[in-house]
Amino acid sequence: TTNMYGKKTFKKLKKPAPGTRRYKLHQQAKKTMGLGDPRVAVRCPPKENLNDWWAANVIDFYNQVSVIYGSISDQCTDASCPTMNAGRKFQYLWGDGAQYKKPQAVSAPKYVDLLLTWIQDLLDNPKYFPPTTDDKYPKDFKKVITTILKRLFRVYAHVYHSHFHNIIRSHPSSEAYLNTCFKHIYYFIMEFKLVDPRELTPLSPIFKQLSATDSEKTSPDPKKKKKK
Numbered sequence: 001t002t003n004m005y006g007k008k009t010f011k012k013l014k015k016p017a018p019g020t021r022r023y024k025l026h027q028q029a030k031k032t033m034g035l036g037d038p039r040v041a042v043r044c045p046p047k048e049n050l051n052d053w054w055a056a057n058v059i060d061f062y063n064q065v066s067v068i069y070g071s072i073s074d075q076c077t078d079a080s081c082p083t084m085n086a087g088r089k090f091q092y093l094w095g096d097g098a099q100y101k102k103p104q105a106v107s108a109p110k111y112v113d114l115l116l117t118w119i120q121d122l123l124d125n126p127k128y129f130p131p132t133t134d135d136k137y138p139k140d141f142k143k144v145i146t147t148i149l150k151r152l153f154r155v156y157a158h159v160y161h162s163h164f165h166n167i168i169r170s171h172p173s174s175e176a177y178l179n180t181c182f183k184h185i186y187y188f189i190m191e192f193k194l195v196d197p198r199e200l201t202p203l204s205p206i207f208k209q210l211s212a213t214d215s216e217k218t219s220p221d222p223k224k225k226k227k228k
Helices: 023-032 050-072 108-123 141-162 164-170 175-192 197-218
Strands: 084-086 090-092
Touching: 050 108, 050 141, 050 164, 050 175, 084 108, 084 141, 090 141, 108 141, 141 164, 141 175, 141 197, 164 175, 175 197
Parallel strands: none
Antiparallel strands: 084 090
């Protein structure tokens, strides 16, 4: 993942080890993003294992959120953001079935810290993310991916609703990176129908505006005639 904010990240970035089942797909996913139609870039390559494709992309989604949130972490504090929310209508609770057995309200920085630590632990756990083709993915892998993406999406919802102006002011050249990363995870979620559409509601208007240009890339021009 290209760090357009410099070296500062909220958590250490993750990279699949060369030779593992996800390394090649992770490299391919990085190359395809930003080239052509992003709706096509998120599709699983032919003959590739779908779980491998999901796993490879989740690494990128994790890294991108760590970079983006790292750029505003000094402005997103317990005092400024006492709850994890997306505007006034949407508030997110944290629960992991272990330390937080019942979902409860935490501050936005606490939520993001707990989330990225939780994802780190999953990515490092061979039970959920097997490093070789000899090991199989768990039966509930799709559920794990769904929960990861749903919670990462909430970080984007909070960033856009509470800190977008800070990103523009502090990092004027980074808006395109934020928007590209957001569209990446949004298109990915929609391609595989991994998250309940109701979860996407807080950013639907923003996505509609950003994706308009993507539609223009592939929409045929009625004024142009086909060559015979």
